[in-house]
Amino acid sequence: MAKPLRPLSNLYDRGGRLALKQNFTTNNQATLLKNGKDAVDAHIKLVKEANEKILFHTYIFHEDGITSDFCDALIEKSKQGVKVFFIVDAFGTPELSKELKQRMHDAGVHWAYFAPFFGKRFQHLGRRLHQKLLLIDNKKAITGGINLAKKFVDPNDANPWLDYSVLIEGEEIYRIQRKVRSLYIKHFPEHAHFLSESIQKQNFLFEHELKAKSLVNDFMRFKSEVYQSYLKAIRNSEKSIKITATYFLPGKRLLRELKKASKRGVEIELIFGEVSDHPLERYSSRYLYSWYLNHGIKIYEWNKSILHAKAALIDDDWVSIGSYNHNYLSRYICLELNVELIDKEFANKMDEQFKYIKENSIQVEKQEWSKKTSWLRIAFYFITYTFSNLITLIATLFIVRKKEKTESP
Known part of the structure; x- marks a missing residue:
């Protein structure tokens, strides 16, 4: 008789290690975000809470009425001394306005295109930055499928795109930072040292704890975790x-x-x-x-x-x-x-x-x-x-x- 399959919630042993040979961190909280006003407000609120650093990665970013407040918040935080990194994919976001690029430059925002088509790294032409991430300090992050653009999250649109992200706070933030660090080491080495030095474990105490695990897919680096x-x-x-x-x-x-x-x-x-x-x-x-x-x-x-x-x-x-x-x-x-x-x-x-x-x-x-x-x-x-x-x-x-x-x- 075949052995019964174990439920997913029981796939870890006493040491907290999954039978799938990957760890879940246990001291976390998570909030489900649906596209619309709540998602936009959550991004802006998170930026305003930052004291040390902000990492923002996305595939599509449009400059419109939805994102103007978000850009203003990023620029204001950079002026206050917070390290702000703004990275968009060169294919998904082919051109930022000269005005926004100048404002970010003047405020000290470290912005860049990922894998521009006519950049120095021709071997990365087919490689695209599709992840969506907003991470602040060593505490909180938003990740999922939601791009910041009017057609994705406009709260006044009768038929906005249907999408979800998750706001996560807790121990898993440490691992998310370590996973995305390779992006900076390879493509933005001038910032890799700061990012490595700033990654620190934090202590969290939540009334309700949640198990979480972040996963990446990156064919170039033989990673197919997702x-x-x-x-x-x-x-x-x-x-x-x-x-x-x-x-x-x-x-x-x-x-x-x-x-x-x-x-x-x-x-x-x-x-x-x-x-x-x-x-x-x-x-x-x-x-x-x-x-x-x-x-x-x-x-x-x-x-x-x-x-x-x-x-x-x-x-x-x-x-x-x-x-x-x-x-x-x-x-x-x-x-x-x-x-x-x-x-x-x-x-x-x-x-x-x-x-x-x-x-x-x-x-x-x-x-x-x-x-x-x-x-x-x-x-x-x-x-x-x-x-x-x-x-x-x-x-x-x-x-x-x-x-x-x-x-x-």
């Missing part, structure tokens, strides 16, 4: 798997684990967007719909706005939120950052969001999908699916992989 952790979490699932994702193009290994989970009776629900800011990715993801439905996996399509969320809830206690998309771009091209949380209370809040999304989505039924998918449409989905993966393959040719020494967390 991807591997997803595989293991799905492999150890017992009751349910809920994933909301945009640009969902999983590889064979992830599909195999989903298939096995479904066979052993795990209820699997996948939520995608009916509309997308990248139509090619939308059509590509639909190529696998028949496969999901044939294996008993439920599919929902959110049609109220663009879905940009990258979150998962497994067995009602394990939550993952971050920038990682389940496709080859995130796996092989981009620098990604996710946070995993094991906490019943936080998981319940995430479950409420999943219920809200499903109630406002359309479920894709197997019979209806079979009726409207002609062989011509299937061929079109296959072509877009293949083309999307081909683009990723070409981009990886511009990345030089380098092995790094493993550091203890």
Whole structure:
């Protein structure tokens, strides 16, 4: 008789080490942030609390009415002597205004583009900074999928993009800083010494403690922590798997684990967007719909706005939120950052969001999908699916992989 699978919440032993061979820190607090006014206010509030340093990394940043107060807060803190680092991806944010760059320069903000197309490091051309991070001092951080731009978080928009981030405070901040430090050592070495010297462990005392673990994906440095952790979490699932994702193009290994989970009776629900800011990715993801439905996996399509969320809830206690998309771009091209949380209370809040999304989505039924998918449409989905993966393959040719020494967390 096969041994029963252990629930995810019991995957650690007396020493606090997971059977997955990765540590969770236990002294943390976390707040779920949904796109909109709360997310914007949380970013600005965090900046105003900073006393020593601010790290801000993002893929897309637009200068508009939503971000003006945030920029003002960063500049004001820099004038007060706080070390401020402002890094945006050169592809996601191709051009900041001359006015903003001059204001940041005059105030002493250390700003930079990550991997500019015509920079000195041609071998990094295909490598993109996709993580979203706002970290202050050694205490708090916001990370997830939310970009700071009007179309993402405008509280006055009737149909804002659907996305989530998490505000985390506690011991895990120390590890997040150590994980992103390699970014500065390699790309911004003039600031690496300050960052290394400023990383310090803090003592926290919370009434309600929460287990947290930060994970990165960086193909160039042989790091696939987010991807591997997803595989293991799905492999150890017992009751349910809920994933909301945009640009969902999983590889064979992830599909195999989903298939096995479904066979052993795990209820699997996948939520995608009916509309997308990248139509090619939308059509590509639909190529696998028949496969999901044939294996008993439920599919929902959110049609109220663009879905940009990258979150998962497994067995009602394990939550993952971050920038990682389940496709080859995130796996092989981009620098990604996710946070995993094991906490019943936080998981319940995430479950409420999943219920809200499903109630406002359309479920894709197997019979209806079979009726409207002609062989011509299937061929079109296959072509877009293949083309999307081909683009990723070409981009990886511009990345030089380098092995790094493993550091203890």
